[in-house]
Amino acid sequence: MQGKKSAGTDEAGRPGENGNGAVQSVCREAREASRILASLSTGRRNRIMTALADALIEQAPGILEANAADVAAARSAGLSASLTDRLVLNGERLEGIAAGIRVLERLPDPVGTIMDGRRLDSGLLLERRRVPLGVVAVVYEARPDVTADVSALCLKTGNAVILRGGREAFNTNRALVAVIGACLESLDLPSTAVQYINSTDRSAVEELLLMDTWVDMLVPRGGAELHRLCREKSRIPVMTGGIGVCHIFTDKSADTEKSLKVIENAKIQRPSACNALETLLVHKDTAASFLPKLAAHMAPFGCTLHLSPEAEAFLPEPRGIATAPVREGDYDREWLSRDFNVHVVDGPDAAVAHIRRHGTGHSEAVLTEDAAVARRFVDEVDAAALYVNASTRFTDGGQFGLGAEAAVSTQKLHARGPVGPESLTTYKWTAYGDYAVRK
């Protein structure tokens, strides 16, 4: 198409955006590749999934070798155990990733569907059709599974993707992207559809944030600092999320034994996850009996309870569990550990008020046998996911039946909660007339 060269020449002409040029080239190539991807049928995009899952298994030895180098380097650099654990790939994890990609293959394709349409009074036949976003950029930490998951999700939905993972996973990510690129080429598709920014400099990320000419959506997956950087400096529309200060409110009507199992799951199953419990709110009418049982239940898991003054009053010494007083800021932090805050509230209204102050709009749960309390909680708490008698840990693309997820959005625009295939699309209005003019 004639536009290719001229578009590049023109788009490159903006002053002050060129930087070292490497990031820009990556973005421009991704934009070109996105046009080819957008033209593929559902069947062809699904066949990429099969080929990709097969390739990851076939090429496992090379991928695991690269990963072993990253893990060794991380250990000698003293990376924390939990971060190192996220970095590790092995045969089983790779099989899990491949299995997830095969699930994606079988999911319905949002692209190309007609969302709605009508015949207008003007005679125009109007349709609204889902199309890929175009180019999606994801900046993340040392999690190689994200590299594969996000690539597959973007290819499933006809998007090109630009990846920039943490430096600790550099070799693993390069190996994964090489496998994905070779797989695309074997299907006669451009390997530039999945791009990796090879620089581990922060300046490369800052340069990427200016590439709104070529990139349609930026997804930061990392800590609060990365999110702030993106929100303040990005010219690309940003999908923020992944910061979860999640609450559980145990109402006076809740079953205590069952509640303790849910609290245990929400805190212990994966404390470093964004959907893990950070603050437990207990109804004051049951606090005197509930809190000692909570301490007894959670002590074997090595938990530390950060108690509000109100909670302390209901938990006489000896407490049988590590405790600390809630300090300034504790209600607004992700513990990412086996710590959590415990506070006693007057009732559902106070619980909702506490969550409005401190929640990050991620996942919030109420445990109650009272239908009116459940309904009010779900109506009045403003978050991506609300749970009645369930663990906050369910907020996840796979659990929600969406296949993989590119992130968990805590913003209200575009997508909320797990960012699945539909969230990687936009739509076009198309209208057909007979040389129609507006009256």
Next chain:
Amino acid sequence: MQGKKSAGTDEAGRPGENGNGAVQSVCREAREASRILASLSTGRRNRIMTALADALIEQAPGILEANAADVAAARSAGLSASLTDRLVLNGERLEGIAAGIRVLERLPDPVGTIMDGRRLDSGLLLERRRVPLGVVAVVYEARPDVTADVSALCLKTGNAVILRGGREAFNTNRALVAVIGACLESLDLPSTAVQYINSTDRSAVEELLLMDTWVDMLVPRGGAELHRLCREKSRIPVMTGGIGVCHIFTDKSADTEKSLKVIENAKIQRPSACNALETLLVHKDTAASFLPKLAAHMAPFGCTLHLSPEAEAFLPEPRGIATAPVREGDYDREWLSRDFNVHVVDGPDAAVAHIRRHGTGHSEAVLTEDAAVARRFVDEVDAAALYVNASTRFTDGGQFGLGAEAAVSTQKLHARGPVGPESLTTYKWTAYGDYAVRK
């Protein structure tokens, strides 16, 4: 609810965001009001529409008096005729606004509908339900119709709204907002659901951009400079749009006489609109016969054609119409007048390439009898609205059957094209279990 005071105290605690406090108060009050609005039934929100339409007609004398003062001031300050025209209200225009609000009343309510849901393997019953965004802020120019339209649209969908219109319409907007406020109070609803920022200082807008704690979406409606300010400085997610460099491509297969009528409509009906024609692309195989007919057809409307070198070659002198050569930057500007660019291209591919370089993703049209050309144009051009044999002027919430519009989005995230009721909503995932834990 207990949260009201404490939430305010806490949220106000962020350093550096307070400014003079007036804008912040407006935003906090709107947030409080949004919670009440979000709890209203469809019927109650629709009854606001009826009351609002009635009140605008009943209170017309006061509104028109305020408007007369604004118009007189604008005339003596030498405001341009086209801007003054946008500012003027009269009985007929007010009736038109009220009629639009009555259309909104009858439109389906997106809020509260279940978008989808399923029973998950974990036993959870998952639902996705549309809810209001919360608080929407709109910054616009001297168009009092926007004040009424946007207020009605936000109230229809359960959102509070913060308005900041152009200083030329200050008295009119104050009168309108007073009528809306009294109408809300007569229905036992908080008048703070529709707020007006009374300061005409630009600093008030800059302060508003920092209010992401209370405001969920910012819609700038104005020139490119306002959009840039918002994109670069806003911490609130921004819905950009309204900048339309719209093209029509006349294929060699198009009927010339019918095409001229469409071009006339797209340029002349309302040259200042964002969906008006700015650049006409003509297939080279028909340029020799088409361009002289174009000149003859458009000359009586007082048009000026800005000709590319290729177009000049096909239009021998005397041209019978005002012309000028296309200058650097002309392809990227909104003429907002009876001027437009005329360029000759080799065919559909070159037309698509030109639009990729210079289009703003608003509205693009192809005039053709060739189904393959039509299909490729619609597939390959990336814009909010694509037209086959129709004027670009149709891109409008009313024309599309959405009722009023808060803006015309040219971004891909969240909403694209006319921002109607659905675009003022987000969703919540809600899941119901029996003390369910994730395996």
